Amino acid sequence: MSKIAFIGTGGTISSLGKGPLDIVHYGATKSMLPAGDILAAVPQVHEVAEVFPVPFSHVPSPNIYYPEWKALAALCLKLVDEHPDLSGIVIGHGTATLEETAYALGLLLKVSIPVVVVGSQRPLSGLASDASMNLVNAVRVAADPNSRGRGVLVLLNDEIHPARDVTKTATYRLQTFKAADFGMLGYVDGPYISYYRRSERVTAPETEFDSSDLDALPRVDITYAYAGADGVDVDAYVAAGAKGIVSAGFAPGMAPPGQMVALERAAKAGVVVVQATRAGSGVVHDSDRLAEINFIPADNLNPQKARILLALALTRSSERAEIMRMFKTY
Incomplete structure (x- = not known):
């Protein structure tokens, strides 16, 4: 047995x-x-x-x-x-x-x-x-x-x-x-x-992350898109020391104007921004627009899981290309 x-x-x-x-x-x-x-x-x-x-x-x-x-x-x-x-x-x-x-x-x-x-x-x-x-x-x-x-x-x-x-x-x-x-x-x-099927993404134990010598995760917050959102929450997250922010945007992956201005401001200040969607399913793909403002697409991870991966990714790198690799891997 x-x-x-x-x-x-x-x-x-x-x-x-x-x-x-x-x-x-x-x-x-x-x-x-x-x-x-x-x-x-x-x-x-x-x-x-x-x-x-x-x-x-x-x-x-x-x-x-x-x-x-x-x-x-x-x-x-x-x-x-x-x-x-x-x-x-x-x-x-x-x-x-x-x-x-x-x-x-x-x-x-x-x-x-x-x-x-x-x-x-x-x-x-x-x-x-x-x-x-x-x-x-x-x-x-x-x-x-x-x-x-x-x-x-x-x-x-x-x-x-x-x-x-x-x-x-x-x-x-x-x-x-x-x-x-x-x-x-x-x-x-x-x-x-x-x-009936397997996931194609890499998972435990074949990952590059290790919690044994990691006391805490860097702060990563989620901002939720809704009609009229002005981004005041984004500014508050940055002021609180956020190293990353996940945007739970409208499908297929965009924030309302006021929130977008705040997110772009955060990205310019060195905060890593991941663009996800609040839709519940579907992929956020990379685009010239996201690359231009240095945002990272979340693939099809929901915002709460994108937050976890971003926090772990930030313990290893803050470079867009490297974090994008991780989002395509995991």
């Missing part, structure tokens, strides 16, 4: 509400189970693999950022070193920032075994909760030899997604995680795991 480590970071998948009908306001109880108690509540995981809990802080996912990403990357490496027979790792996570943690780990991890990030839309205590089935399926995916070499995976609602492409699209629906441009990698139907 495959050996799987389960790291619990908190979130809905670990949460207990006031009762089975509390599937909206359960966060008010501030009751989240550690990894061992989650496994005890879902004993079926032991029917599909030998699963053991790994202690980690359990917090709401909006509280998670680089310190937790660094700690998770180090913990995964430690688990592989201590357990040579380990087949995979499952990380329980709140869905609010699940896609960001998964993508960050896809850029930072230095382990070759499958790592699957899993969450749920309903608390563990909720009626018809998806927490138990999602956890069992995540363990199945992590234990599957065919999951190797696919980078960090995200599992919810019987669907396997690549960390780079997936995003949360609905507040409460169980089918919230989707990869708009390219779709999922595969399905889990009971014991059957079916893969």
